[in-house]
Amino acid sequence: MGLWGQAATPETAEAVLRRRLDALGMPPFRGFATHTNRTVLLSITARGVLRMHRGYAWAPDRVLSAIVKYVRPGTRRATRRSAEREFLTFPVEVHAPPVRQSRRGVERPRAGDEAIHVRLAEMHRRLNMQHFGGAMPAIRFRLSSRMRTRLGELAVDARSGKPLEIALGRTHLKHGWAEVEQTVLHEMVHQWQAESALPVDHGAVFRRKARAVGIEPSARRHLGHGGPRRTVD
Ligand SMILES: [Zn+2]
Incomplete structure (x- = not known):
């Protein structure tokens, strides 16, 4: 299963990513969200929501399997390390470039x-x-x-x-x-x-x-x- 081409809407990319991760044995999370912020490619919030870069929707199974390994509880430290290297090298921003007005983003400048x-x-x-x-x-x-x-x-x-x-x-x-x-x-x-x-x-x-x-x-x-x-x- 894959998602190719730029025509897909972000919602579709997120849904595809989720489905592919589930198929690869992703453990359950309270929530799932994608973004295009390249300073945080993958994180788990304090509330247990798994957040990752939307560009992973275009990653091969090898990379998504690395993500599953990385977030699965009980994965050994050395395995986590190599899994992290694997998913960090995938060029997510090529597939899902940053949105200019990201939610985290640009606060309106103030006087002074x-x-x-x-x-x-x-x-x-x-x-x-x-x-x-x-x-x-x-x-x-x-x-x-x-x-x-x-x-x-x-x-x-x-x-x-x-x-x-x-x-x-x-x-x-x-x-x-x-x-x-x-x-x-x-x-x-x-x-x-x-x-x-x-x-x-x-x-x-x-x-x-x-x-x-x-x-x-x-x-x-x-x-x-x-x-x-x-x-x-
Ligand atoms: Zn410091």
């Missing part, structure tokens, strides 16, 4: 945003020179009103591992620039990990670099997650 963005870009340049030898590429900043518990977040491309953007909570911006600078530096340590092809996490390498740049090495308000979400607080 431009000045904030200018200030953040300057801050990034300065911290880059001070702590990273100027080696870090400039990065896009996004201001999010949905981030309430998290202060900041780095999104990296799930496949290439390259940094995409740093998101900051609008609530956090009210804490003042000194606080924001700490958060930007924290995310820049993650950016440095990603640029250096290191795991983007809060492990020993992170803590060592965090101390070196003069920030608290603890993960601040880090939210745990179960899937290969390619974002880190």
